[in-house]
Amino acid sequence: MKPIPFYTSVFVASFAITTSVLAQGSSMSPYQGMQNPTSATRQAMPRPDFMPPEFNPQAFANFPTPEELARMTPPEPMTEERILKRYAQLKQAMQKNNEQDRKEAEKYAQDFAKYQKYQAEQLHKIMAQAEQQRNNMLTKIAQQEQRALERFRQQKNPKSVEPAQY
Numbered sequence: 001m002k003p004i005p006f007y008t009s010v011f012v013a014s015f016a017i018t019t020s021v022l023a024q025g026s027s028m029s030p031y032q033g034m035q036n037p038t039s040a041t042r043q044a045m046p047r048p049d050f051m052p053p054e055f056n057p058q059a060f061a062n063f064p065t066p067e068e069l070a071r072m073t074p075p076e077p078m079t080e081e082r083i084l085k086r087y088a089q090l091k092q093a094m095q096k097n098n099e100q101d102r103k104e105a106e107k108y109a110q111d112f113a114k115y116q117k118y119q120a121e122q123l124h125k126i127m128a129q130a131e132q133q134r135n136n137m138l139t140k141i142a143q144q145e146q147r148a149l150e151r152f153r154q155q156k157n158p159k160s161v162e163p164a165q166y
Helices: 006-024 037-041 066-072 080-156
Strands: none
Touching: none
């Protein structure tokens, strides 16, 4: 059997102490003093139907003032002319945005065409350099071939070899 680790025994002991304290209870709950004293004394009394209700100012606390009501109502009633004017303004704003978008798209297309032209020029330069390098490589290979053939011929015919000069 394995011994119980120290931390496990501390945890079990603290849990046991906490549960025993809660089970016993305390003489006064920390929330006891925070109760609303008026809620116990003020209860709704049944009223007969013929009695008018009392004025409750809290019921009207969030109701707008006459000034706020005046601001909330439109100063003029909605008319066909106002509707037409509003949609004409929307159309005009949309046409203005469309025209601006067209101009920006044209500028982007021109810039993109310039960029593509630049890329094509760069690609042409790169391809020309690559072609030059391929030609140089072919020339070097041809020169190496000639030297290899000359060495081979010299080794095959040692009579024609001139003495080395020191």
